[in-house]
Amino acid sequence: MADIFEPLRSLWRKITAWELLPTPGPEGARRDGPVERPWRYYWDHLPKRTAGADFSARDYLEARQRAEEVARSTLGEDLWERLVMDGYLDVASQRYPGVTYRLRVGHRVEVICSPGARSPWPYAYLCINPTYPLPELEFFAHLYLYARDREDMLVRVAAPQPWDQRLGRTF
Incomplete structure (x- = not known):
């Protein structure tokens, strides 16, 4: 046998x-x-908003400090100050006229349409999570670059959602 x-x-x-x-x-x-x-x-086995059991408090602190450096250098001082003051950055769509992506740290992307513009999605929020756990600010910098330079990729992976929510794979 x-x-x-x-x-x-x-x-x-x-x-x-x-x-x-x-x-x-x-x-x-x-x-x-x-x-x-x-x-x-x-990474599906990890609890939301964590990097795993072997990540210490010091590891989280260092990762978040590096993430701030990454986001600040990616955005530049003007956009960084606007993000700090307003709590979000708006990126105009190059693909859909009148559509703007409102990016907020640690949250879903909000789709804002100017009067007369029609959203290509049935819901006002797009859920995009990183493949693996990342600090919120670092992933925000990634999303900003995708919205600005690779909107085709953002559109392909985004899951339309009817409500806002914190992202699951960021910490």
């Missing part, structure tokens, strides 16, 4: 050796060396 399952076991060993399936991360995951490649793991 054991011989019947041996080809299946052999196939399973080959599949797992090929690394076709993502590895759970971060706890107990095999590391890639000095360069982190978090997109190679799946």
Whole structure:
């Protein structure tokens, strides 16, 4: 009877050796060396708004400090000051006339339409989460660049939602 399952076991060993399936991360995951490649793991098992059990309070603090540096240098001083003062940045759509994306740190993207413009989505909010846990400000900088320079990608991955909500994979 054991011989019947041996080809299946052999196939399973080959599949797992090929690394076709993502590895759970971060706890107990095999590391890639000095360069982190978090997109190679799946993160669905983590509680929302965390980076995992092996992330200490100091790790969160350092990650958030680096995220502020990333966001500030990505946006530049003028946009950074506007974000701090207003709590959001508006990015006009290049694809849909009269549509503006309102980006807020840690929240869904709000779609605002000028009078007479029609939204391409049935709801006023777009849900876009990072693939892996990121500080809110760092992901905000990513979203800003996508809205400004890669709107096609933003449109492709966004999930229209009827209400606002905090993002799940940011901390």
